[in-house]
Each structure stands twice: as C-alpha cells, then as structure tokens.
Amino acid sequence: MPSAVRMENITKRFPGVLDNDHVTVDIARGEIHALLGENGAGKTTLMNILYGLYHPDAGNIFVNDRPVTISSPLDAISKGVGMIHQHFMLIPVFTVAENIALGEEMQGNPFVDLELTRKRILDLSKATGLHIDPDARVEQLSVGDQQRVEIIKALLRGVNVLIMDEPTSVLTPQEADELFVVLRKLAEEGKTIIFITHKLREVMAISDRITILRGGKVVNTVNTREVDRDSLANMMVGRKIFLNFDRKALNVGNQVLELKNVSALNDRGLPALKEVSLAMRAGEILGVAGVDGNGQSELADVIMGLRPVTHGDIIVKGRSVVHKDASYVIKQGISAIPFSRHEEGLVLTFSVKDNLILKEFYNPPFSDKGLLDFKVIQDNAQRMIKEYDIRTTGPDAKVGNMSGGNQQKVVLAREISRKPDILIACQPTHGLDIGATEYVRQQLLNQRDSGISVMLISTELEEILSLSDRIIVMYEGQIMGEVPAEQADLQEIGKMMLGVRLEAAKV
Amino acid sequence: MELEAILSLFSQEFFYSTIRMATPIVMAAIGEVIMERAGILNLGIESMMMFGAFFGVVGAATFGNAWMGMLTGVVAGALAGALFGFIVITLRANQSVTGTAFNIIGYGLTTFLARVLWGIRSEPLKVSQFQDIPLPFLSDIPFLGYVLFDHDPTVYIAYIVVIVSTIFLFRTIWGLRIRAIGEHPRAAETIGINVFRYRYVAALIAGGLAAFGGAMLSLAQLDMFVDRMSGGRGFFALAAVILGRWHPVGVALGCLLFGAGNAIQMRVQAFGLKIAPDLLIAFPFVLTLLVVIVFRSTANPKALAKPYEKEATLE
Numbered sequence: 001m002p003s004a005v006r007m008e009n010i011t012k013r014f015p016g017v018l019d020n021d022h023v024t025v026d027i028a029r030g031e032i033h034a035l036l037g038e039n040g041a042g043k044t045t046l047m048n049i050l051y052g053l054y055h056p057d058a059g060n061i062f063v064n065d066r067p068v069t070i071s072s073p074l075d076a077i078s079k080g081v082g083m084i085h086q087h088f089m090l091i092p093v094f095t096v097a098e099n100i101a102l103g104e105e106m107q108g109n110p111f112v113d114l115e116l117t118r119k120r121i122l123d124l125s126k127a128t129g130l131h132i133d134p135d136a137r138v139e140q141l142s143v144g145d146q147q148r149v150e151i152i153k154a155l156l157r158g159v160n161v162l163i164m165d166e167p168t169s170v171l172t173p174q175e176a177d178e179l180f181v182v183l184r185k186l187a188e189e190g191k192t193i194i195f196i197t198h199k200l201r202e203v204m205a206i207s208d209r210i211t212i213l214r215g216g217k218v219v220n221t222v223n224t225r226e227v228d229r230d231s232l233a234n235m236m237v238g239r240k241i242f243l244n245f246d247r248k249a250l251n252v253g254n255q256v257l258e259l260k261n262v263s264a265l266n267d268r269g270l271p272a273l274k275e276v277s278l279a280m281r282a283g284e285i286l287g288v289a290g291v292d293g294n295g296q297s298e299l300a301d302v303i304m305g306l307r308p309v310t311h312g313d314i315i316v317k318g319r320s321v322v323h324k325d326a327s328y329v330i331k332q333g334i335s336a337i338p339f340s341r342h343e344e345g346l347v348l349t350f351s352v353k354d355n356l357i358l359k360e361f362y363n364p365p366f367s368d369k370g371l372l373d374f375k376v377i378q379d380n381a382q383r384m385i386k387e388y389d390i391r392t393t394g395p396d397a398k399v400g401n402m403s404g405g406n407q408q409k410v411v412l413a414r415e416i417s418r419k420p421d422i423l424i425a426c427q428p429t430h431g432l433d434i435g436a437t438e439y440v441r442q443q444l445l446n447q448r449d450s451g452i453s454v455m456l457i458s459t460e461l462e463e464i465l466s467l468s469d470r471i472i473v474m475y476e477g478q479i480m481g482e483v484p485a486e487q488a489d490l491q492e493i494g495k496m497m498l499g500v501r502l503e504a505a506k507v
Numbered sequence: 508m509e510l511e512a513i514l515s516l517f518s519q520e521f522f523y524s525t526i527r528m529a530t531p532i533v534m535a536a537i538g539e540v541i542m543e544r545a546g547i548l549n550l551g552i553e554s555m556m557m558f559g560a561f562f563g564v565v566g567a568a569t570f571g572n573a574w575m576g577m578l579t580g581v582v583a584g585a586l587a588g589a590l591f592g593f594i595v596i597t598l599r600a601n602q603s604v605t606g607t608a609f610n611i612i613g614y615g616l617t618t619f620l621a622r623v624l625w626g627i628r629s630e631p632l633k634v635s636q637f638q639d640i641p642l643p644f645l646s647d648i649p650f651l652g653y654v655l656f657d658h659d660p661t662v663y664i665a666y667i668v669v670i671v672s673t674i675f676l677f678r679t680i681w682g683l684r685i686r687a688i689g690e691h692p693r694a695a696e697t698i699g700i701n702v703f704r705y706r707y708v709a710a711l712i713a714g715g716l717a718a719f720g721g722a723m724l725s726l727a728q729l730d731m732f733v734d735r736m737s738g739g740r741g742f743f744a745l746a747a748v749i750l751g752r753w754h755p756v757g758v759a760l761g762c763l764l765f766g767a768g769n770a771i772q773m774r775v776q777a778f779g780l781k782i783a784p785d786l787l788i789a790f791p792f793v794l795t796l797l798v799v800i801v802f803r804s805t806a807n808p809k810a811l812a813k814p815y816e817k818e819a820t821l822e
Contacts, residue, residue: 074699089694091687092809101680102687103698110679153698268805 001028003065004161004192005050005081010059012045019045020056021216027161032183032193034207034224036200036236038433040403042216043196047163050194051083052076063161082159084150086166092139096132096149097121100156124152128189130182143292144175151182155191162186163194168202172291173461173494180206198236198434200229201462212236237434248449250469253282256453257303257334257422262312262322264302272298274477275312280422280453285444287468287485288457291497295477296457297339300426303455304336305329317421330359335420337411337428341404345411348400352392353381355399356414388413389439405436412443423447426457441467461493475499521770522654527728529759529766530658530665531556531720536744536751536758537672538716543748544676545709546689548812550606551591552717553741554613559584559718560725561617564732565624567634573726576634577661580722581715587613588714589707596706599814610741618734636730637661659727661719668716672755685709689808692815702815717741739792746795752806761798768794 005027012020019042027033035043048054050061052070061068063079070076073083090099101117118134125131130148138146147167154162164183168176183193183206197203203210204224212219212235219235257280266272272295280286290296301307303314305326314322316332338344346355357366357377365376381395390409392402399407408428415423425444429437444467448454458464464471471488473480473496481502483492495505535552542549549555559580566579591609595602625632637659645656656663676682685705687695692702720740725732743765750764751757768791776787 073697077699089691089697091690091694093690094687098683102683102695102700104680110681112678112680112683 001031003027003062004029004031005194006062006065007046007050008060008062010046010049010056010061012042012049012054012056018216020049020059023059023213023216023218025211025218025221027192027194028209029192030187030190031208032187032195032206034195034197034203034210035213036197036203036210036232037213038198038236038435040215040433041213041236043213044165046213047083047165047194047196050076050081051163077154077157077159080158080160081163082154082157082161083163084147084154084165084167086169088146088150090138090146090149090153093137095135095137096141096152097134099138099149100134100153103153103157120156121152124155128155128182129185130155142175143170144172144178147171147179148182155186160190161192161194163196165196166198167195168197168199170292170459172497173490174498176202199462200232200236203232204229233434247445250284251449251451252284252469253451255279255281256317257455258315259303260313260315262302262314263310264298264307265310266298272477273302276477276479277312278472278479278482280455282421282453283448283451284469285448285454285456285467287464287471288455288474289461289464289471289493289497290459290474292459294474296459296474297426298477299474300336300339300424300455300457303329303424304334333419333421334424335359335415335418335422336424337408337415337426339426339430341407341411346399346407348398350399351381351396352385352390352399352402352410353377353395355410356381356384356417359414359418384410384413384417405432405439408432408436408440412440416443416447421452423452423454424457425454427459428456429458429460429463461490465490473497473502481505516771516774519650519653521767521774523657524770524773525763525766526654526662527658527766528769529762530662531723531728532740532743532747532762532765533665533759534668534720534723535717535741536747536762537668537755538713538720539744539748540751540753540755540758541672541676541685541716542709542713543811544689544753544808545685545706546692546808546810546813546815547592547595547706547710547713548602548606549588549591549710549713549717550603550745551587551609551613551741552606552713552744553737553739554609554611555584555587555591555714555717556721556724556737556741557613557617557735558587559721560736561621561721561732562718563722563726564632564634567726568632571635573635573637576726577719577722580718580726582718584718584721585711585715587718588710588712591714592707592710595814596703596710599816602812602814614735617732621732621734631731631733633730634726637727661723661727664719665723669755669759676755681705686808689810692810706815717744720744743791743795746799749804749807750798750802752804753808764798765791765795 003026008024010020010023023046037043045054049056052072052075061070063081068079070079097114097117100121101112101114121132121134130152132145132148132152138149167179171179187193195207207224209221209223211221214236259276259278261275261277262273263271263275264273276299288296298307302309305321305324305328309322313320316334321329321332342348360366361372366373378395384390385392388409391406399410428440428444432440444454444456456464456467465485465488468485470482471485472482473493475497476499480496492505496502535556539549539552562583563576563580567573567576591605594600594605639657639659642656646652676686684695684700688700688702688705696702721737724736747758747761747765750761772787772790776784
C-alpha cells in the first residue's frame with residue numbers, strides 16, 4: 001500500500017512534559033488506522049502537529065511521500081489533511097448549508113450561493129451515504145448529525161486524510177455503528193482515516209491497523225486481525241489491567257431516595273424532565289444511561305436542590321426536600337460528583353486543602369466559632385492525599401495545575417469522606433486515563449458495598465454496564481425503561497437511548 | 508388633556524419629526540449591529556457620535572461645504588473605531604471599560620477642542636447645512652410622502668444604509684463570516700477566516716456610521732456644534748440593537764420608537780402642560796428602559812464582548 005502520511009521521529013516538548021518522543025507512524029492510503037493510547041499518551045498532540053496546530057521540535061512529515069511542513073490548519077487542508085475535533089467547530093445558529101458555505105472560496109462573487117452549496121451537500125450525501133438536511137439549523141441536530149456535518153465539511157474541502165479525535169465519545173452505540181459504516185465506505189473509496197481513541201472495543205471493530213502510544217512513545221504498530229483486546233490493553237497501559245470488576249453480591253437496604261413524577265425546566269425554560277419517578281435503595285448502584293443532553297444534568301440538579309422543580313416530589317430518607325436549597329440537601333447526606341469538575345466540582349485557583357473542605361468548612365473540626373483551624377485543614381489534606389492517592393506536591397498545590405485524574409480524586413475524596421448516604425456521580429470518569437478511571441470505578445463499588453446508595457449518570461455504556469445493579473435509560477427527559485444489569489442487552493439499551501420504550505425495544 | 512388634543516399629538520408633523528429624530532440613531536445603531544455581530548460590544552458609540560458631530564463642523568467650516576464636513580466627521584469616527592478596535596481586539600482590553608472611557612473622552616475632548624478652535628463666543632460658529640430635498644413623485648404621496656420623503660439627503664442615506672446593511676449581513680460571504688465570528692470565532696479561525704481582520708473592518712464601519720449619525724445632528728438638524736450634543740443617543744442606539752434583535756430592519760424600527768418618544772416629549776412641552784420639562788426629557792429614556800426590560804433577548808451573538816485569543820492553548 002502506498003503511504004498517505006508518514007511522520008518520522010516527531011518530538012514535541014511542552015513545559016515539563018515530553019509529549020511526543022521520537023514518534024514514527026506510517027499511515028497507508030485507504031486504511032483506517034487507529035491511534036490507541038491513554039489520555040496523555042501523546043496521540044492528540046501528534047495529530048495536532050499533522051494538522052498544523054502545533055509545530056514539532058524535531059522530525060519530518062511526509063504526505064504522499066513528499067516532505068512537507070504544515071504551518072496551519074488551512075495549510076493542512078490545502079495538502080489534503082483534515083481533522084475533526086472532539087468539540088465541533090460549527091456555528092450553532094447557522095444552517096448546515098451556511099456552515100459549509102462559510103468555508104468556501106469567494107471566487108469573485110461576494111454573494112452567498114446557498115443553492116449551489118445545498119446541491120454540493122446533496123451530491124456528496126448520495127455518494128457517501130452521509131445523509132443530512134442542508135437547511136436544518138446545526139443546534140437542532142443530534143450530536144451524531146453534527147459530526148456528519150463536520151465530515152461533509154472536510155470532504156467538500158477536498159480532504160483525503162481525515163483525522164478523527166475520539167469521534168464516538170458523544171455518540172450512541174447505534175450512531176457509532178453508523179459512523180463506522182460511513183468510515184468504512186470512505187476508506188473503500190480511497191480516503192485515509194486516522195482514528196484517535198482509547199476504547200478497545202472500537203479499535204477492534206473499525207480499524208485495519210493500530211499504533212499504540214504510551215507516555216509519548218510508540219509501543220507498537222499491529223494489524224488488528226492479529227491482536228486481541230487483552231494484549232492491546234497491556235500494551236496501552238504497560239501492566240495487567242482488569243476490564244471487569246469483582247462485584248460482591250447485592251445487599252440492598254432501605255429506600256433512601258425517591259422521585260415522584262418530577263418535572264423541571266432546563267436553562268432555556270423548556271421542559272427537561274417530564275414526570276420522572278424513580279427510587280434508590282441503600283447499597284445499590286443505579287445506572288442512568290442516555291445520550292448527553294436528555295435531562296441527565298437536570299436530574300442531578302433537582303436532586304441536589306440546584307434547580308426548581310415545577311411538579312412532583314423528592315423524598316430523601318422519608319423527608320421531602322423539594323423546594324429546599326442545596327445547603328439543606330447537602331446536610332441530608334447527599335454528596336455529588338458533578339458533571340464538570342472545573343466549573344462545579346472545584347475552585348481551580350484554590351489549593352488542594354481548601355478544595356477538600358468546600359462543603360464542610362463551616363463545621364467542626366475545620367472551623368471553630370467562625371474561625372478556620374488551619375492545622376486541622378492541613379492535616380486533613382495530608383491524610384486525604386495519602387488515602388486517595390492524590391499525586392500532588394502537597395496540600396498547598398493549586399488544583400488547577402493538576403491532571404484531570406488527580407482533580408477528580410480531590411472531588412471524590414471530599415464527597416466520600418463526608419460519609420454520605422447517597423452519592424450522585426455524574427460522568428465520574430470523563431476525561432480520565434485508564435488508571436484513574438479504574439480507581440474511580442473501584443471507589444464507587446466500594447461505596448456501594450459499604451451501604452451507600454449510588455446514582456451513576458454516565459453516557460459511557462461500558463461504565464454503566466460494568467458498575468450498575470439496575471439501569472434506567474433517559475430520553476428527552478423521560479425514563480424509557482428500567483432493566484436489571486445482569487439482564488441488560490446492549491441493543492435494547494441503545495434503542496431506548498434513541499427514544500424507544502422498553503416494551504417496544506424488547507421485540 | 509382633552510381627546511382632541513391627544514389626537515393632535517399624532518399629526519403628520521409628529522411622524523415627520525419622529526423620522527427626523529430617529530435617523531441619526533439608526534445610523535449609529537446599524538454600525539453597532541455590525542460590530543456586535545462580529546462579537547465586539549461598543550459602548551463607546553456615544554463618543555463616536557460626538558466625534559462625528561464635532562469634526563463634521565470642523566470639516567464644513569474648513570471646506571465651506573456640508574458634504575465635505577460629513578466626510579471629515581465619518582473619517583474621524585472611523586479612526587476612533589479603529590483605535591477602539593486596537594484596544595479591545597489586539598490588546599484585548601475589557602470592552603465595557605474601554606467604551607465607557609471613550610464616552611468620557613468623547614465629551615471632554617470635543618468640548619475642549621471646540622474652545623481651542625473657536626474660543627468662547629456668544630453666537631456659536633455657524634456652518635453650511637444640509638438642505639431638505641423633497642424627492643420627486645415620492646414626496647407627493649399623501650401623508651407618507653411628506654413624512655418620509657421630504658427630508659435632507661442624510662435621511663435618505665439612512666434608509667439606504669438599512670437596506671444595504673441587511674443585504675451585507677445576510678446575503679454576502681463577508682456578512683456570513685462576520686456573523687460566524689460573533690458566534691464562534693474559534694470555528695471561524697479553523698476554516699481560515701482571519702478573525703482579527705474582520706473585527707477591525709467591523710470596528711471601522713461602526714465608527715464611521717456612528718460618526719455619520721453624529722454629524723447629522725450638527726450638519727443637518729442644526730448648523731453648528733453644541734457641547735455634548737449627542738445627548739445620550741448612542742445609548743438609545745445600544746438599546747435599539749437589543750430591541751431589534753441584531754437585525755438592521757428590527758433595529759431601525761426600534762429607533763423609530765425612540766424617535767417617537769422624543770417627538771411626543773417635545774410636542775407635549777410645546778402644549779405648555781404643567782409637567783416639569785425635565786420629566787418630559789426623561790420620557791424617552793424611561794421608555795427605552797421599559798422596552799429593554801420587556802423585550803429581553805437571548806438572541807445576542809454568543810461571543811459578544813469576549814476577547815479572542817488567537818494563540819489559545821489547546822486541550
């Protein structure tokens with residue numbers, strides 16, 4: 001196979017880290033090549049170099065066997081290399097056609113010819129199976145469709161090498177499968193796909209070859225047909241990991257939380273939760289699955305007292321907490337790992353020790369008669385750092401300078417050490433590497449085993465399936481159905497994520 | 508007040524003066540629409556109107572011609588827009604603070620320069636003024652002909668600017684790019700649009716249009732410069748942008764409302780009612796406040812007032 005892209009001995013150093021250390025990869029024309037590695041392995045950095053966003057400190061890049069320097073994304077596109085980031089680069093209030101037209105050359109005519117753009121989109125749709133309504137507003141499209149728009153945008157700009165950064169992280173299993181079909185078809189037509197991921201299942205499902213990166217170096221490049229998941233996982237992490245957890249038998253206690261026909265609005269004033277009812281018992285993990293944006297964050301908000309309830313009742317340990325504020329709910333023994341550790345979970349400019357007492361600073365032993373006891377706070381931080389294996393320079397380190405995994409450990413330490421009765425965990429492993437993910441998941445299981453009632457809200461089905469005792473699926477603010485985890489069927493859950501009710505999904 | 512008197516408030520003359528009062532604000536507000544669509548909040552619009560009013564008179568006095576005065580004023584306003592742009596685009600200063608500083612400087616500097624140039628005199632310096640030109644045929648339309656088409660040329664230019672700016676923003680590639688930059692500059696940058704360049708162009712246009720509006724006050728409605736003569740019209744323009752939801756036609760309609768408020772206020776004064784004139788002068792401002800509260804909008808460009816960093820670090 002002729003080479004589409006070859007990167008030789010690429011080295012890129014950032015302050016304090018060697019992100020790419022003499023990395024060499026050879027991508028053949030027309031193949032789907034996966035770049036596999038944990039967060040921080042250097043795969044996105046490598047591709048940002050190929051796309052002209054970073055400039056390598058050393059090394060050479062060849063496109064179609066010709067040496068090139070790539071100075072900017074525009075330069076990369078002119079050489080046929082396009083990249084689709086995790087965060088889409090689309091204008092939400094524009095239509096699909098307007099988004100595409102935005103990138104087109106002016107060619108002497110200052111007026112936008114949306115008719116022509118529309119035709120080009122439809123022609124491409126026909127040829128590739130990437131169906132999209134050119135007149136739909138992007139903000140009204142599902143995430144999967146927005147991704148299609150990005151792909152169409154790249155293809156219409158003449159891209160032959162398409163880099164996709166964690167493309168399935170926001171998709172349902174069905175949408176991911178559809179994406180794979182499209183990518184397969186594009187590859188057959190001679191396009192080259194570079195697929196960045198840390199998910200083993202996807203690598204096995206879609207790629208022809210895999211390059212595994214670890215700590216900024218290439219571990220190996222292998223043919224997908226000749227490897228299995230376990231050996232890939234070992235190459236990726238560099239040690240034996242457990243893909244499945246040992247679970248103790250379920251031992252549920254009393255009902256601790258109940259939602260009765262709860263409705264609430266989202267930030268735009270539109271209904272986000274519609275008559276949601278559920279109950280949680282001590283000692284179990286309730287998994288809440290669903291595509292991002294189907295009411296999960298509003299669900300967490302209403303339980304935490306952060307969002308007014310328009311209808312219904314929330315009962316914590318026999319007492320209604322509806323219309324109470326967050327501080328009341330916290331005192332009832334509810335802890336939460338919020339969706340965004342940067343925006344809600346932590347004060348990034350504060351130190352580790354201060355972040356660890358955010359929810360308890362006004363209580364003894366941290367404060368006495370309104371004054372903080374710095375010694376206790378310091379000791380507390382020291383103990384937590386040891387107990388939760390937080391890698392940091394010490395209690396005074398700024399949380400904002402720490403890695404995502406360690407930040408999440410700070411949140412986890414704070415929330416668990418309060419000894420709550422109920423823990424609401426929202427996307428607890430989002431953006432964490434395998435090591436930290438494993439740690440967080442094990443902690444959640446430990447909490448369950450110690451009799452705490454855990455709600456796990458996650459868009460990662462794998463996570464839901466491996467941790468939950470019961471699973472509910474949310475779609476447009478409603479619960480589509482509930483299944484016991486041991487009877488869960490991936491297809492069935494996938495259908496419910498797309499709005500099919502359980503009874504119908506079973507057929 | 509009797510019913511007849513109330514009705515007589517809304518005569519042909521009332522609508523005529525509404526148009527006359529509104530058009531300078533329309534010019535400033537259209538400039539603001541373009542700037543805000545590009546993601547820059549220009550609170551300094553009032554100062555740019557002042558520069559237009561002052562330098563318009565300077566130009567008209569120098570060249571003895573209202574058109575040359577207008578051109579001088581517009582150039583001065585565009586330069587002020589460029590300076591504002593440099594401070595908030597390149598230096599990434601806070602846009603609200605910069606705009607407020609511009610307004611303070613705008614009043615002070617024009618008053619100061621007027622003293623330096625013309626001294627303190629009993630009669631202000633008079634310059635040549637735009638004359639009313641009734642448009643043939645159009646001005647013969649009953650009622651509306653007089654209201655709309657019996658003005659000086661700057662008013663007709665304001666009509667044209669509303670139409671042209673609508674086409675510019677919604678039909679041309681430049682407009683598409685400006686709107687994209689105001690919504691999601693990073694996305695625009697990734698497809699090769701120079702965010703800084705388009706923002707500078709928007710700042711130049713906005714400064715020029717605001718100055719045009721200001722010069723309409725000194726060269727069309729009057730024939731001289733008066734201290735602080737923009738009298739808060741720049742802030743009307745800002746409110747009109749919100750009221751009109753960042754669309755030139757909607758914004759022009761919003762300006763008409765303020766023009767009407769002003770026209771009513773002046774006519775009520777003329778009736779000699781026993782209402783303190785200060786209260787009446789406040790009327791359009793109170794009206795503005797109410798309207799902005801009632802028509803709260805979330806339609807603003809999403810990147811409005813956020814400085815753009817080209818070299819932002821990637822995750």
